[in-house]
Amino acid sequence: MKHLRAMFLAPSxxxxxxxxxxxxxxxxxxxxxxxxxxxxVVDPWTIxxxxxxxxxxxxxxxxxxxxxxxxxxxxxxxxxxxxALFIVRNxxxxxxxxxxxxxxxxxxxxxxxxxxxxxxxxxxxxxSALIAxxxxxxxxxxxxxxxxxxxxxxxxxxxxxVLPIFSNLERLDKALLEAAADxxxxxxxxxxxxxxxxxxxxxxxxxxxxFIPCLxxxxxxxxxxxxxxxxIGNLIQNQFTTARDWPFGSAISxxxxxxxxxxxxxxxxxxxEEAL
Amino acid sequence: xxxxxxKGNLLGMATALELKALVKQFPTARVVxxxxxxxxxxxxxxxxGPSGCGKTTILRMIAGFSxxxxxxxxxxxxxxxxxxxxxxxxxxxxxxxxxxxxLTAYENVAFGLRRRxxxxxxxxxxxxxxxxxxxxxxxxxxxxxxxxxxxxxxxxRALVLEPELLLLDEPLSALDPALxxxxxxxxxxxxxxxxxxFVFISHDQEEALSLSDRxxxxxxxxxxxxxxxxxxxxxPATRFVAGFLGAVNWIGPVGxxxxxxxxxRTAPGDVDSVAATVExxxxxxxSVHVHAKTADGSVITAQVHDSAVDYExxxxxxxxxDKSDELRVSx
Numbered sequence: 001m002k003h004l005r006a007m008f009l010a011p012s013x014x015x016x017x018x019x020x021x022x023x024x025x026x027x028x029x030x031x032x033x034x035x036x037x038x039x040x041v042v043d044p045w046t047i048x049x050x051x052x053x054x055x056x057x058x059x060x061x062x063x064x065x066x067x068x069x070x071x072x073x074x075x076x077x078x079x080x081x082x083x084a085l086f087i088v089r090n091x092x093x094x095x096x097x098x099x100x101x102x103x104x105x106x107x108x109x110x111x112x113x114x115x116x117x118x119x120x121x122x123x124x125x126x127x128s129a130l131i132a133x134x135x136x137x138x139x140x141x142x143x144x145x146x147x148x149x150x151x152x153x154x155x156x157x158x159x160x161x162v163l164p165i166f167s168n169l170e171r172l173d174k175a176l177l178e179a180a181a182d183x184x185x186x187x188x189x190x191x192x193x194x195x196x197x198x199x200x201x202x203x204x205x206x207x208x209x210x211f212i213p214c215l216x217x218x219x220x221x222x223x224x225x226x227x228x229x230x231x232i233g234n235l236i237q238n239q240f241t242t243a244r245d246w247p248f249g250s251a252i253s254x255x256x257x258x259x260x261x262x263x264x265x266x267x268x269x270x271x272x273e274e275a276l
Numbered sequence: 277x278x279x280x281x282x283k284g285n286l287l288g289m290a291t292a293l294e295l296k297a298l299v300k301q302f303p304t305a306r307v308v309x310x311x312x313x314x315x316x317x318x319x320x321x322x323x324x325g326p327s328g329c330g331k332t333t334i335l336r337m338i339a340g341f342s343x344x345x346x347x348x349x350x351x352x353x354x355x356x357x358x359x360x361x362x363x364x365x366x367x368x369x370x371x372x373x374x375x376x377x378x379l380t381a382y383e384n385v386a387f388g389l390r391r392r393x394x395x396x397x398x399x400x401x402x403x404x405x406x407x408x409x410x411x412x413x414x415x416x417x418x419x420x421x422x423x424x425x426x427x428x429x430x431x432x433r434a435l436v437l438e439p440e441l442l443l444l445d446e447p448l449s450a451l452d453p454a455l456x457x458x459x460x461x462x463x464x465x466x467x468x469x470x471x472x473x474f475v476f477i478s479h480d481q482e483e484a485l486s487l488s489d490r491x492x493x494x495x496x497x498x499x500x501x502x503x504x505x506x507x508x509x510x511x512p513a514t515r516f517v518a519g520f521l522g523a524v525n526w527i528g529p530v531g532x533x534x535x536x537x538x539x540x541r542t543a544p545g546d547v548d549s550v551a552a553t554v555e556x557x558x559x560x561x562x563s564v565h566v567h568a569k570t571a572d573g574s575v576i577t578a579q580v581h582d583s584a585v586d587y588e589x590x591x592x593x594x595x596x597x598d599k600s601d602e603l604r605v606s607x
Contacts, residue, residue: 178341179374181361183388197378
């Protein structure tokens, strides 16, 4: 019995240690050393990299990342809630609609982000169409700005918002909606006083599931933001590539992880582990 | 054939709810098949029947969760058809109670008053909770209330709105048997005190008999019989009603309830009796159920209210009863 249990546990222990703990240890050790001239790390050991996190230059990027992620999360919740509600209420096509929500995952995220570039650029679909219709003369600056990044983030992570809200709404006892109507609540009052409060755990889970990947996003701001370091993800990437500052890149990564962990702990404290 | 006893109103009171030739067609069945009822004001009225008889569908149509395909629902002279649930002066105690889990007992009771835009509702809410004995538990959330307390909160929540009609959808079925009897008594007392018309849905004949002023027994979307509890128990119109309200021994077309069936090793000389062989005697504490087989193979049960009585398997006995206790049903 004991051997069998060990045998079944072995693969997951192996993967956790090799693929998670060891790289993490390397990152931690990198973050505490000094940058090499051509990348890599050299002695001596130092905490200088963490001190630099408080440099206003980087602080700006972090604050902007947080605000952009919050904006994307809010938009995902605003769009995700009605979508989930529509799917839950559509008894006949529920599974079809859910599959449609998942459909984008069947293609590469990179390809889909490029598709947004084709939509948003000066000669893209939207601008061409608006010019052709005579609504505008000059193309609108739709691409390579923060709005484009937020649009891309919302597009990319909307399914992560829909699914937890959907499962929360699905579990909602329909008798509660009838009880509310029975007690004189008009549909919008039932929505506001019964459905939304009872959907709070789903909305919080959705919020965290969208906010976390948004905060660490790198591809979307890189492609739609025009190559500037506008979010933490790009900042980290730059440290490992052009800036050749692996220790500082590691320190930022760990700071990001720490922030995310705090967020998750707060959520689990509140909603229990099912929240995730 | 449905036979209606006591046509007209109970105690000469005005009609509160009138159902006129109500029909509801589901894809596979006509679940409500031409139901007409007059429910007097202040009456404790039960719709009694097995699951699938259409009673819940009727309740949902009265509440407004479902619309009838044909027929009218008239409450105190006003036609309710087409009104949304929140527009009807009717409230419901749900089978699952459907208490809002994110609100305290107090806020659950205040819910409907807030929707009406009332602001000075504190006394109403407190009085309502006190009426059901929950004054002390006002600040508790449903998760921290017992089954009986949840049921009473649901009752307070529905009654605080002073509805013209209260619907109760098997509100006792989720309670354990001992509690059910106590709550049953309380429910009856509350109804008598406030005088609101109750329409009670049940598949439990004991519950309906003990609570109701009037019972409509339903089967397969139709009414089998309407009457007072005594009428439908003592003078069932149909075989279905007789059997649904209690055990019956059928001796040809004649039915006799086990509690009216006498048993003895010999019968008194002056009565007609039936010879039978004891199959088994089941001891139930306050009574003994003796199952005995007659010559034609049918099994008759006699309920003997004497704990000392006992019979062996295979014993020869006589069974008899008063002619006046025979149930004469139409079919």
